[in-house]
Amino acid sequence: MIDPGLIVLLIVIIFFTFIMGAMSLRIVRPYQRGLVERLGRFHSRRNPGLNLIVPFVETLVRVDMRERVLDVPAQSIITKDNVVVEVDAIIYCQVTDPFKAHYEITDFIIAAVKLAQTNLRNTLGEMELDQSLTSRDTINEQLRTVLDNATDKWGVKVNRVEIQRIDPPVDITEAMSRQMKAERDKRAAILEAEGYKQAEITRAEGSKQAAILEAEGKAEAVKKVADAEKYRKIAEAAGEAEAIINVFSAIHKGAPDDKLITLKYLEALKGIADGKSSKLFIPYEASGVLAGLGSIADVLRSEPGTGKHTRSDQGKKEDGTA
Numbered sequence: 001m002i003d004p005g006l007i008v009l010l011i012v013i014i015f016f017t018f019i020m021g022a023m024s025l026r027i028v029r030p031y032q033r034g035l036v037e038r039l040g041r042f043h044s045r046r047n048p049g050l051n052l053i054v055p056f057v058e059t060l061v062r063v064d065m066r067e068r069v070l071d072v073p074a075q076s077i078i079t080k081d082n083v084v085v086e087v088d089a090i091i092y093c094q095v096t097d098p099f100k101a102h103y104e105i106t107d108f109i110i111a112a113v114k115l116a117q118t119n120l121r122n123t124l125g126e127m128e129l130d131q132s133l134t135s136r137d138t139i140n141e142q143l144r145t146v147l148d149n150a151t152d153k154w155g156v157k158v159n160r161v162e163i164q165r166i167d168p169p170v171d172i173t174e175a176m177s178r179q180m181k182a183e184r185d186k187r188a189a190i191l192e193a194e195g196y197k198q199a200e201i202t203r204a205e206g207s208k209q210a211a212i213l214e215a216e217g218k219a220e221a222v223k224k225v226a227d228a229e230k231y232r233k234i235a236e237a238a239g240e241a242e243a244i245i246n247v248f249s250a251i252h253k254g255a256p257d258d259k260l261i262t263l264k265y266l267e268a269l270k271g272i273a274d275g276k277s278s279k280l281f282i283p284y285e286a287s288g289v290l291a292g293l294g295s296i297a298d299v300l301r302s303e304p305g306t307g308k309h310t311r312s313d314q315g316k317k318e319d320g321t322a
Helices: 004-024 098-103 108-125 129-134 136-154 170-254 258-273 286-301 311-321
Strands: 025-028 032-038 041-046 049-052 058-064 068-078 084-095 156-167
Touching: 004 025, 025 032, 025 058, 032 098, 041 098, 058 098, 068 108, 084 108, 084 136, 098 136, 108 136, 108 156, 129 136, 136 156
Parallel strands: none
Antiparallel strands: 025 049, 032 041, 032 058, 068 084, 084 156
C-alpha cells in the first residue's frame, strides 16, 4: 500500500506547483504596457500578451497607454481689467513612456490638473475680459504648449486643452447683453439706411434711363416722320415732273395749231373767272387791247384839223398849270 504521508506530500506538491504556475503567468492587455521589477529594482518591459515572471521575486506593473480626459475644476480668475470670471477646462493627455509615467512622478493626473489651473490663472490674468472671451483658441494653444513641455519628463503627451466656459458676473453679462443689443440695432439701422440709399439711387438711375430712352424714342420718331415727309415730297415732285414731261411731250407730239391753243386758253380763262374771289384776273393779251382803246380815245378828244383839245383836256391842262 501507498504511504498516506506520501500521498499528502504529493498533493501538497501539486497544489504548490499549481499556485506557483498561476502566480508566474501575467496577461498584459493591448492598451497596456508592463514593467517588471525584480527584488525592488526595475528589470524589464513587457508587451501585450501572456508574460511569465518569477513568483515572489518579480512583480509586474501595468501602465494604461490610452488617452485620458482630465477635468480641470472651475476656479475664479481676475482678468487684467479686474473682472472676476469662473473658468474651467478639459485636458486630453496620453502616456507615451510607461517607465517615466511610473517612476518619475507619483500621480501625473493630479500634477497635470494643478499645473493647468496655475497656468490658466496666469494666462487669463494677462488678458482683458473681452479679449479672453474672443481668444479661446489662443488660450487653449498656450496652455497646451506649457503643459506639454512640463509633462514631457513624466512620459505624458498633452494632445489638447479646451476651455469649457468663461462666466463673467451677472451684472457684466447683462451689460454685455445690452451692448450687443445696441450694436445689433446700430447695424440694423445702418443696413436699412444703406438699403434705402441704394433703392433711391436705383430709382433715380431708372428714371434717368427712362427719360433718355423716351427722348431717344421721340427723336427717332421725329426723324422717321421727317424722312417719310421728305420721301412723300420727293415722290410728289417726281410725279409732277414726270406728269409735266408727259404733258409737254404729248403736246409736242400732237403739234396743236393756234386755234386749238386759243380754244384751250379760253376754256382756262373761264375756269379762272368762275372763282368766288373778289379779285379780277385780266389776261396778258388784254393789256394790248386796252392800250389800243386808250389811243382811240385820245384821238377822239382832239378836233380834226385844228389841233385843239376838248374842253375837258383844256381844263386838265389848266389845272396842271395852276
